[in-house]
Amino acid sequence: MTTATAAALLAGCSATTDDFPQLQYEAGAVVDGGGFGNATMNNVMVQSAQEDYRVNLARRFASEIDSTVTFEFNSTVLDADAQRILSRQADWIRQFPEVRFRVYGHTDLVGSQSYNRSLGLRRAQAVVAYLTSQGIGRDRLEAVASFGETQPLIATNDRERRNRRTVTEVSGFVETDPMVLDGIYAQVIYRGYIERAVSPPALGGTEIAAGE
Secondary structure: OOOHHHHHHHHOOOOOOOOHHHHHHOOOOOOOOOOOOOHHHHHHHHOHHHHHHHHHEEEEEHHHHHOOEEOOOOOOOOOOOHHHHHHHHHHHHHHOOOEEEEEEEEEEOOOHHHHHHHHHHHHHHHHHHHHHHHHOOOEEEEEEEEEEOOOOOOOOOOOOOOHOOOEEEEEEOOOOOOOOOOOOOOHHOHHHHHHHHHOOOOOOOOOOOOOO
């Protein structure tokens, strides 16, 4: 076999990137359908410092404010205690106009699962309506999930008020907010403390002129 023939055969058998298009792209591109999935979104948020900011705010909200209100059996009515808690939630939420919140509805285990799911959602919607009445923009609030009876605090099939509840949580950010989250959290998370800070009073006494 001549050298020319061997070269021709080798050229015919050699693989190119056209034969294996996945070699032209980064790892994982072949199985990426182009959607912006939760994993990708989480990675972007972490890299841009948004996820740390959200987690820090969520922890602060849970530690400073009662995030839970409870209900009478088979009711969506917000009693005086619930309204007091939600008013404090609204005061806290107003400090952070760039942040969104979700309200999750729950029930006890009495009744059918489908009815309880609907009841939990209506409870979440009642809380959202009250927070809106306190001046919180509706676009910042979501009653998107009702866990119904599936996540009881107290494991019992009987009536249990602590299971008949809603929970308010930090969920993300308002997409149109111009705020830049650049990782300098103290300026934002401790915004209230910074705004209340005052300059120390000037020292009293007689001024000493230069040269004296």
